[in-house]
Amino acid sequence: MAIQKAKFSIGDIVKHKHFEFRGVIYDVDFEFNNSEEWYQSIPKNVRPRKDQPFYHLLAENDEITYEAYVSEQNLLMDDSEDPIKHPLIEEIFSGKRGSSYFKPSN
Numbered sequence: 052m053a054i055q056k057a058k059f060s061i062g063d064i065v066k067h068k069h070f071e072f073r074g075v076i077y078d079v080d081f082e083f084n085n086s087e088e089w090y091q092s093i094p095k096n097v098r099p100r101k102d103q104p105f106y107h108l109l110a111e112n113d114e115i116t117y118e119a120y121v122s123e124q125n126l127l128m129d130d131s132e133d134p135i136k137h138p139l140i141e142e143i144f145s146g147k148r149g150s151s152y153f154k155p156s157n
Contacts, residue, residue, distance in 0.1 A: 057081065057104040058123055062144065062152040065108065066129040067121060069097055074108030074119055075135045075152050077143050085120055099124050109137035 057079050059065055066073040083090065083101035090098070099122030106126065110119040116137040130150050134140075144152035 057106075059104075059106060059126060059128070060151075062154065064129045064131075064135060064150050064152070065106070065121075065126045067119075068125045068127055072110050072112040072119065073129045073131075073135070074110030074137070075140065075144070076106045077109055078107035080105045080107075083122075089120070097125075109135060109139050109143070111136055 059076055059079075061076050061079065063076050064073065065076060081104050083103075083105055085105070090101070093099070104123045106121050106123065108119040108121060110117050128150070132150050134147060135152075140152065143154070145155040146153055
């Protein structure tokens with residue numbers, strides 16, 4: 052099976068296509084890498100394919116911040132340039148430029 056090329060990069064701010072939340076990508080799995088129980092808990096009508104990149108997000112909605120695991124097919128770029136208010140942002144990223152965050156350079 053060919054390795055997928057990720058459409059989004061670490062630091063990109065994205066939003067979910069179907070649910071009201073947005074977040075910043077902090078890690079990428081080039082194919083599904085979570086539990087079968089987690090996968091089966093997704094309603095069948097919106098369950099994504101496993102053979103695509105999945106993204107780890109520092110996510111937020113109007114009420115809470117949390118971490119999310121989302122398939123590429125369910126993400127869109129968020130070009131609002133509004134900052135993500137997740138408490139772990141400053142631990143992972145050193146700053147923000149436009150609509151993406153960046154990690155410290157070594």
